[in-house]
Amino acid sequence: MRLRDRLRRDWQLLVMLVPGVVLLLVFSYVPILGNVIAFQDYNPYAGTNPLTAFLSSDWIGFGQFQLLFEDPAFWDALRNTLTITVFQLVFFFPLPIALAVMLHHLLSRRLRGFIQTVVYLPHFFSWVLVITFFVQMLGGAGLFAQTLRDAGLEPWNIMTNPDTFLILVTAEAVWKDVGWGTIVFLAALAAVDPHLYEAAAVDGAGRWRRLWHITLPGLRPVIVLLLILRLGDALSVGFEQFILQRDAVGRQAAEVLDTYVYYFSIATGNFGFGAAAGLFKAAIGLVLILAANRMAHALGERGIYSKS
C-alpha cells in the first residue's frame, strides 16, 4: 500500500497519539537529552530561560564528574544507598514470598480475602502519610513513647536515631508494600498444578520438602524477574522516604544518591553538578540491569527481555 493510502486509513489513529507524543517529548525526551548539561558549567542566569541559559553556558567536559568524585559526601551517599539496597534484599525481599505462601495455604477464603484487603491498603498511602503514621506511633511524642512513660519507663525515639535508621526504613517499606508484593507471588502459586503436591505427598514428601521441591520452583521465574528489576534499581532506594526523614535523622545515615542530587543541585542552584550525579547514577543503573539480565539468561530464565 502506498503511504497516501495508509495515511488515509490510519490518520485518526495517528491524531490520537499526538497528545501522548507531545507530553512524552516535553517531559521525558527533552529532560533525557537535557542530561548534556552535565558536561557544562551550566549557569541559570546566563539567559532569560533555561534554554537560552543552556545555549550560552560553557562546555567543560568532565569537570562536574571530577568534582563529584572528589566529594566525600557523594561517596557517603553511594555507600548508604548500597547498604540500604543490600539490607532490604536480605530483610525485605523474602517477606512477600513468605507471606504469599502463608496466605496461599489459608483454608478459609473469607479470612484470606480480609487479610489481603487490609495488607494491600498501605501501598496506596503517600510516603508523607506512612512516615506520619510511624511518627505518631513510634516517635518521641508518639503512642509508644506515651505508653512507656505511663509505665514509668524511659521512652526512646527510633524516628531520630541514625544507628537504627536502616531498620526503620526497612520496617516502613515492609509496612507499606509487603502486602502489595504478595500479589504477583499469589498469582504464580495459583498456577502451580495441585496434582504435583498430591503426588509428592503420596510419595512421602513432607510439608517442607513439598515447599522446597514444588512451591519454590513454581515461584522461581517471578523471583528471578523481581531480583533483576531490583538489582537494576540498586541505586534507587526510594526518594520521598529519605527526603522526608533526612532532617530528623541526619545526613550521615539518611543521605542517599537521590537526595544527594536534590540537595546539591536543585536546592543550591548547582544544576550541572546535579545533572552529572544523576547521569552517573543512570549509567550505573543501565549497566546493572544489563548484567542482571545476562545473569538471568545464564540461570536459564527468561529475564526481562531476550534477544529473539
Next chain:
Amino acid sequence: MRPVWEEPPTVPGRALKAVILTLLVASVLFPLWTVLVTSLSPPSAIASAGGFVVIPRGFDLSAYRTIFAGGAVTRALWISTLVTVIGTAVALTVTVLSAYGLSRPGSTGHRWLLAYFLIPFLIYPPLVPKYLVVTGLGLKDSIWALILPSAVSVFNLVVVRGFFQGIPPELLDSARIDGAGDFRILARIVLPLSSAVVAVIGLFYAVAYWNVWFDALLFIDRNDMYPIQRVLQSYLLAGQAPHTSGAAASLPPTEAIKMAVVVLTVAPIVAVYPFIQRHFIKGVLIGAVKG
C-alpha cells in the same frame, strides 16, 4: 477444605501463623483507628489519655469544624481535589487515546511509535533537567506542574492497550465496514467494553495525583498553592503550624486537629480503595500477562 493427603498442621505452626497474621493486620488497622478516634475526641479525653486516645471517650467534631472554617488545610484540600480531578481526566484521556492509537500492529509507523512510548519506561526523566524544563515552561506555582509531567504512565498505557487488544477484532471490522472512523469506534464500541479497566486505571491515576508530594516540593513555592500532602508534611513532620492568612492563624495546633488532617488525607484513599480492590488484581494481572 483440606485435601485428604495433606497432614494436619502442628499446633505450634498454627499458633505462629495466627500470631504473625494478626500482628500484620493490627499494624495496619490500629494506627488508622487511633488516629481516627483521637481526631474525634474532646480535648479532655485527649488530655487524660496523654496525647493519643485508643478507647473512645466522648465525641467531638470541633477539630473538623476548625479545619473547615477556612485556612491552609481547607485550601490545600481544595487544591488537591482540583489536581486529582483535572489530572485524572487529562491522564485518562491521553492514556486511552494513546493506548487505542497503539493497539493495531501493522498501522502506519506502529513499531516506531510503540518504541517511542516504551523507551521512557526504561529511562526515567532525570531530576535536574526535568526541573529545568518544567520551570522553563513557566509552570512553577501552577497545578499544571503537578499534572502534566505525570499524565502519561507507560505502565498504565500498556495495561489499557493489552485490554483493547483483547477485544475481538470482528467487532471493530464490522463497524469499519459500516464506515465508522477510529474515533467513533473507540467511543461507541471499545470504551463501553472496557469500562472496568478504564475505571481502575483512572483510580490509579487519582490516587497518584492525590498523593503528589515531591513534585509539589519542586514546583510549588507559594504556600497558598500547596496540595494536602505538602501541608501534612509541614504541619505534622516539620512541626510548623499551617500558614493561614485569616484570624485562625494564631490557633495552636491541638492533637485532635493534627489527627483530623491525617484523617482527611487518608479518607479519599480509603473511600476509593474498595473499588480499586475489586478490580485491580484482575486488571493489573491481565495487563502484566499480555503486556
